[in-house]
Amino acid sequence: MASQHTHSDPSTRSSAYDYQSDDVERPELAATLSSLVDGEVRLDDYTRTLYATDASAYEVRPVGVVYPTSTDDVAAVVAYCDRNDIAVLPRGGGTSLAGQSVNDAVVLDCSKHMDALLDVDADSRRVTAQPGITLGKLNEALESENLKFAPDPAWGDKSVLGGAIGNNSTGAHSLVYGKTDAYIESVEAVLADGTVTRFGDVTVGELRDAADADSEDLRPRIYAGVLAVLDDHAEEVDSRYPELKRNVSGYNFDRLVEEARDGDSEITDDATVNLARLLAGSEGTLAIVTEATVSLESIPNTKAVALLTYDGLLDALADVEPILEHDPAAVEVMDDVLLGLARDTAEFADVVGMLPEGTDSVLLVEFYADDDAEGRRQVADLLADRVPGADSEADPTDEGVRTDADHRAAAAMEAHDADTRAKFWKMRKSGLPILLGRTTDEKHIAYIEDTAVPARNLPEYVADVQEILDDYDTYASYYAHAGPGVLHIRPLVNTKSVEGLEAFEAIAERVTDLVVKYGGSVSGEHGDGRARTQWNRKLYGEELWSAFRELKTAYDPNWTLNPGNVCGDHDLTENLRFDPDYGFESGFSPELNWDNDNGFQGMVELCHGCGGCRGEQSTTGGVMCPTYRAAHEEIQSTRGRANMLRQAMSGGLPEEELFSDEFTEEVLDLCIGCKGCARDCPSEVDMAKLRTEVLHEKHQRDGTSLRDRVFANIDRLSALGSRFAPLANAAASLPGAGFLTEKTLGIASERDVPTFANESLVEWFEARGGATVSEADADRRAVVFPDTYTNYNDPSVGKAAIEVLEAAGVHVTVPDGLPGSGRPPLSKGFVEKAREDARANVETLAPMVEDGWDVVVVEPSDAVMFQSDYLDLLSGEDVERIAANAYGVCEYLDRFRLDERLAFDTEAAEPLSYHGHCHQKATKKDHHAVGVLRRAGYAVNPIDSTCCGMAGSFGYEAEHYSMSQAIADLLRDQLESSDGESVVAPGTSCRTQLDEESPTHPVEKLADALA
């Protein structure tokens, strides 16, 4: 294999990644494509594995991937592939849910290099960009102009403009904004033969003049194809296209015909049609967009939300049509299944708890308004009409809409401030994570998940769907965009079993019949892809099905571009990721406790490919996934790692690949174990834990490296180092010491190794005579656990913690003779050593905890070790008791409000920027320090940061240094634009990484401020 090293790229400040495997099935093709383009060409096994899936239930290995840097690159690849009978698939974020972004094709991943914002024309409210820009980044750049690209697909911070065009995407506010097609002005596109062209407005007459079905050139043939639709099929389009704001099945014929009529009943040559808009929803099958000019909308001044509650889902759905009379911007539904699941989660319970007793279903109705008063009026009028008993916050107007529909809502709540509105929306969005968190073989699969019917038909449609699901003894939740008639319905099915697969297909077929019966569409949002293409024939009939195929042939005579989709031969049941032939064999018995359904296998198979781990820091925030954010490589995302692991254990990669050095270096080692995914991934894929399992097994098979053993045993070595502190510190500072540690241990020469304190925390505590607050005087007793770094390297943080605790009247002890927490060995895959440490600590501490002591830990990653990871290593009451009674130091102060017993003097204190530790964020314990610091009087600006990139030993490792720095740069940028004047960070790693900022632990700030 070639280099797995990352290197700094000063121009982009991102970690450049030059991975190329030698394992290339078609080296000649790779060489030829490489000679044609400036961008990278990767046809190796790993890359093909990584791009075999998207967010759908499907899996198809591509030929390989090209990362084009320009239109010329795209054109060269397409021209070559077209001549050589190789399919081409343009791809963005790969967040499609129907399988349209996987194919047996050369993938053109435009998201990596072709993501530039080219021009913003605020006056004409237009923007021109390359297709690989995420909608999040696009809107971030437009915000200062008070403009936005209006279609708002839920994953817009991960999905790109090309993908939005390809799928004709839209979101919760389609009632006001429609779909992407409404905003496309013109595009530059590469045609199937590699010709670069532009599409935009053209009159029907101009089309006629230039059309030539027999031309050698594609453009005249395309014109002829478009004219055939207008001249031969317009009436069929009228009669077969559903009357829906949201229909993305088939090609965009209805818009084309509507434009050609220009308000008249007849098509005239003077009418203007926009051929760029015909590409919307074409799923990469007609042409590849290399540049797009789209129009923009103003950001609304304010919004108002009403939450209407119902005793039953059908009541809620029956209320949608009358609510639409009020001209809302969004009407979203949540059913009892969803609310019930959300009620049982820690994260959403409080939001669902706001609902009145007995609520079965909810409609969230949002209005856009010029000002708060208008928003309140809109809600008041809605309530006066739909929930007459409800007291509205403003008076309804006499002119407000009053329908004569039956009243069905039981109660209503209003939200006029941003926080409450966000809470209501959070509840609406709570569904997906909960549904997708299943680790069973039954999954809530996306395949009838975005059917749409006119709102008036929703109650009957849903009642009939329910009957179908009952017939197959399964269920689904019904939620999402009720206003435009789009419901997300994901039946629980097991496609690994023959019966499950039969049910899967039968449900789809019967639901399609219902959709046709109720005048709807098989896809109101996510597209045809592999899941729904076959139903277009039934939905639109033979004439239009043939017309689709003829248009496809006019654009793409050899069916080179993403063949099979929209009007091709994709079969819903083929190429499923999980089918009856699927087999799973990890080749080893897991060492850690996996208490989820299907255990280790269930977790390996949990990632459903949504691409949530591809979000950027500034648009997505949170922790997941720092390595993707630094490298912009699929293999560096949680999704990439999860796909690689699953494929390696289910036959997608050669046997034993899982334990190869290449797999370890490329897939596992660069995961920094920050646990960001365990919190931020909608399904809570715990990659850090998966990685530990595989590394552990690798160690059993191949042994361990000296460096890994050094890091895994850092507690013992630190004890030694501390004993000989002056000598050890002097040796480390000798000239050439860095060079030597890099050569012998692989520790980056750029890093200073930590120095040792002459007196450990334990020694200091004993020397001063132990606790200063007696047990008799204290109402709480705390064991301050001497974690390795605090004890041997920087006892001053531990002293500060003890000072604050004792000032708050806590009786403290610092036990001697305990090993480290086990964090370093666990993160290196030394499970036995971690378990040994955990057991020793539990044995000593459990009796104390049972006697009423609390365990307090200064170092966050060690605190989380006690609170969470120990439960992966050990079982039984003792460890559970420890986990329940262990606290990070600020968490402890906050939890028991111990800080309220203290007096602080922070009058002259500078404002602080707070960077939390990723492990504490993952366990939702990160807010405590901010709360305590603020109560002490500090102005605190918490940074929505990812991992610092140091991640224990990771940043010390020579080959990981640049990745570590690239991740840190994300944080440095955030700190630079923060209001804080000094930085607080509870993590030792973080403070080491941010060395030049001289950061401190929050508890040191508290100790400083003690009055």
Ligand SMILES: Cc1cc2nc3c(=O)[nH]c(=O)nc-3n(C[C@H](O)[C@H](O)[C@H](O)COP(=O)(O)OP(=O)(O)OC[C@H]3O[C@@H](n4cnc5c(N)ncnc54)[C@H](O)[C@@H]3O)c2cc1C
């Ligand atoms: C959790 C979740 C929520 C979602 N919510 C929504 C939602 O609210 N609304 C919605 O509409 N969708 C939603 N989606 C589906 C998906 O995110 C959107 O359709 C999105 O716009 C796809 O963008 P992408 O960059 O991932 O495109 P990809 O999946 O990479 O590609 C989508 C299609 O566009 C084609 N394509 C990509 N680039 C080009 C190009 N340059 N030229 C021509 N064709 C191209 C591809 O071939 C493919 O057929 C959701 C998906 C997930 C996982």
Ligand code: SF4
């Ligand atoms: S790891 Fe999580 S966020 Fe990433 S693709 Fe998989 S399910 Fe989605």
Ligand code: SF4
């Ligand atoms: S643990 Fe962190 S680095 Fe590893 S996959 Fe999860 S988010 Fe990414």
